[in-house]
Every structure is written in C-alpha cells, then in structure tokens.
Amino acid sequence: MTPERLEAKRDLLISVLDTLIPADEEFPESGALALDHVLAIAGASAEAGSLLARALEAIEEAAAGGEARGFAGSSVTQREELLRRVERSHPAAFEALVRHTYDGFYSHPATIARLGLEPGPVQPRGHRIEPAALPDLARVAARGPIFRRA
Amino acid sequence: MFHPYAMARGVFERPLGGHRGPIGCSIISQEFYETDLSRGFVRGYSFQVARGLSPIASANGGSVGDRVPWGREHRRAYGERFDRTITVAIIGEDLPEPDNRVDLDPALTDGHGIPAPRVSYRLSENSRRMLDHGIARAREVLHAAGAREVAANPLLRAGGWHLMGTARMGRDPATSVVDAEGRCHDVPNLYIVDGSVMVTSAGVNPTSTIQAVALHVADGMIRRRS
Numbered sequence: 001m002t003p004e005r006l007e008a009k010r011d012l013l014i015s016v017l018d019t020l021i022p023a024d025e026e027f028p029e030s031g032a033l034a035l036d037h038v039l040a041i042a043g044a045s046a047e048a049g050s051l052l053a054r055a056l057e058a059i060e061e062a063a064a065g066g067e068a069r070g071f072a073g074s075s076v077t078q079r080e081e082l083l084r085r086v087e088r089s090h091p092a093a094f095e096a097l098v099r100h101t102y103d104g105f106y107s108h109p110a111t112i113a114r115l116g117l118e119p120g121p122v123q124p125r126g127h128r129i130e131p132a133a134l135p136d137l138a139r140v141a142a143r144g145p146i147f148r149r150a
Numbered sequence: 151m152f153h154p155y156a157m158a159r160g161v162f163e164r165p166l167g168g169h170r171g172p173i174g175c176s177i178i179s180q181e182f183y184e185t186d187l188s189r190g191f192v193r194g195y196s197f198q199v200a201r202g203l204s205p206i207a208s209a210n211g212g213s214v215g216d217r218v219p220w221g222r223e224h225r226r227a228y229g230e231r232f233d234r235t236i237t238v239a240i241i242g243e244d245l246p247e248p249d250n251r252v253d254l255d256p257a258l259t260d261g262h263g264i265p266a267p268r269v270s271y272r273l274s275e276n277s278r279r280m281l282d283h284g285i286a287r288a289r290e291v292l293h294a295a296g297a298r299e300v301a302a303n304p305l306l307r308a309g310g311w312h313l314m315g316t317a318r319m320g321r322d323p324a325t326s327v328v329d330a331e332g333r334c335h336d337v338p339n340l341y342i343v344d345g346s347v348m349v350t351s352a353g354v355n356p357t358s359t360i361q362a363v364a365l366h367v368a369d370g371m372i373r374r375r376s
C-alpha cells in the first residue's frame with residue numbers, strides 16, 4: 001500500500017485516529033486534528049509512509065476477518081481490541097502510527113490553545129513568568145566550594 | 151569517551167509551568183562531581199534539572215520514552231502528565247577505556263573506496279555505577295520535592311554523543327599524543343585542537359572547555375611566530 005492508497009483510505013484512517021485519541025469534554029477526536037499531519041508525513045518520507053501504510057493495511061485485514069461491519073462500524077471496545085492485536089503483530093508500524101498521531105494532534109494550534117498555551121513562535125512574545133522568592137541559599141553558600149582545586 | 155546520560159523524571163500533582171522558558175539546563179548541581187570512593191566509582195557527575203515537557207514530548211514520553219497510552223485512557227493519562235513534570239539529567243564523567251575507540255571500518259567505505267571511521271563504545275562498569283548512583287539520588291530529590299511517581303531512563307542512547315579523547319594532552323610522549331599547547335609529540339608542526347585532546351570527558355558539556363583550549367593553543371602559536 002502506497003501513501004496514495006493511505007489517502008484513499010482516509011475514512012478508515014480517521015476512524016483509527018479517533019480510536020487512538022478519542023474526544024472528551026474539552027478536546028475533539030484526533031481524526032479531525034491529526035489527519036493532515038499523518039498524511040503529510042506519509043507523503044514526505046518513504047519510510048514513514050511505508051510504515052503507516054503497513055499499519056493501516058494490517059488494521060484493514062484484521063477488521064475484514066471480524067464482523068461484517070468493519071472497523072468504523074465496530075464498538076469502541078472492539079476497535080481497541082483489534083488495534084491491540086495489530087500493535088502486537090506489527091509493533092514497528094503501529095508505533096509509527098501512534099507517534100505520528102500524537103505529533104499531529106499535539107502540534108495542532110487548536111490543541112495548543114486548549115492546553116492553555118499560545119500557538120505560534122514563542123519569540124518575540126516570550127513567556128510570562130510570575131516572580132517568585134529565591135530559595136534560601138545561605139546554608140549552601142556557607143559550606144564554601146566543594147570542587148577540586150586545580 | 152562520550153557523555154553517558156541517564157535521566158529521571160518526576161510527575162507532580164499540581165501544574166508547574168515548566169514547559170515555559172528555555173529548554174536547556176535550569177539548575178545544575180555538582181554535589182556528586184568529585185571522587186568519593188565510598189560511592190563505588192571514581193570521578194562523578196553533574197545533575198542538570200531541565201524544564202518540563204512540551205505538549206508533544208509529554209505524549210511521547212520525552213527522553214524516558216514512556217508514551218502515554220492510546221485509547222480511552224489517553225486523555226486522563228495525558229492530563230496527569232502535561233505541565234506536571236520535572237526532569238533531572240545525570241551527565242557522567244567518562245574515562246578512557248581500551249575498548250572505546252575510533253578506528254577504520256574493515257568493510258564500509260565511501261564512494262572513493264576510503265574506509266569509513268568506526269566508533270566503538272561500551273559503557274564501562276565505572277560509568278554504570280556512576281549513573282546508577284545518580285538515578286538513585288535523582289529519585290530521592292524528586293520524591294522529596296513531592297513527585298508522586300518517578301520514571302528513569304538508565305542510559306540515553308540518543309544523548310551525550312560528545313566525542314572526546316584518543317589524542318590526550320600531556321607532558322610525557324609515552325602516555326600522551328599532544329603537549330600542553332596542542333602540538334603532537336611525534337609529528338613536528340602538527341596541532342590537534344578539538345575534543346580529542348581531553349583526558350577525561352568531564353561531567354559537563356565540553357564546548358566551553360574546547361573553546362578555552364583552542365584559545366590557549368592559538369596563544370602558543372602566536373607566541374612562537376613572533
């Protein structure tokens with residue numbers, strides 16, 4: 001399966017990503033946020049594209065061997081069980097799938113904003129650090145140098 | 151020699167804001183830098199306290215590599231980690247070992263048939279004990295600071311590759327390659343000015359030391375020309 005085939009399996013890929021990082025009250029599923037990154041990585045790197053395609057192929061095969069509803073039509077529990085089987089049978093490909101999904105999800109500006117951070121370059125804006133009292137270093141200073149004299 | 155690196159990371163109950171600020175070393179401690187034979191090894195290490203993990207590194211586990219689980223547990227597990235970590239790195243002082251060296255690869259060559267360099271490195275028993283000591287102290291520090299869990303990576307494969315040694319500096323041609331001003335004992339007018347002249351790796355990043363040695367060697371060159 002080539003990266004182009006990966007693109008052709010977009011619906012399956014979205015279902016897989018949504019299972020890896022499901023939505024909660026504050027965050028959407030990863031299919032909406034990580035998909036573009038995963039596809040971009042598959043297109044930019046032949047090695048990554050091959051691993052991702054292999055992972056999706058294994059998921060598709062495993063789903064075809066199960067109930068007729070396929071991956072997207074299965075329950076969350078069934079989808080997670082299927083993915084755990086693929087994680088065991090294709091560890092390198094599945095590891096790449098999870099890593100690139102996490103990279104895509106947690107670098108997306110929408111995720112960054114929901115985490116309470118400001119998307120985009122830090123500089124020249126910088127960080128706002130609240131002033132804090134310095135620890136009492138008198139005891140350390142009183143001990144004097146502990147390093148070896150040259 | 152290189153810099154064997156180990157890392158311990160504590161997870162705390164409350165947000166720390168540690169993902170803000172520079173990525174480098176925020177606090178350094180050389181409490182265990184000098185030799186104390188009661189610890190079971192010679193020389194020592196620096197502690198480097200780094201800032202917290204970025205959003206992506208929090209998910210993928212950073213240098214410890216313990217990725218947040220995927221699936222329905224993901225959001226809860228991620229929320230318990232992001233913005234709640236402090237990392238303590240242990241950077242050890244490596245010693246020269248006969249088995250650790252750079253030689254020519256017997257099989258690998260470049261496009262012109264010239265043999266490629268081959269780097270051989272195995273962590274010595276002394277360095278292993280040093281890192282283990284550092285991990286144990288880092289655990290104590292992190293727990294004392296309130297960490298509810300501490301995970302450790304006993305040796306970072308991707309970190310610490312500051313190559314040093316193999317052309318050590320010294321007065322005696324029998325035990326060193328260059329003299330105190332970087333001149334080869336055996337080859338007239340040949341200078342070596344890089345990390346290879348270091349006698350041990352020291353327990354800190356080497357750039358400042360290499361720069362200082364380079365300036366010292368340059369001063370000697372200028373003095374001899376005049």
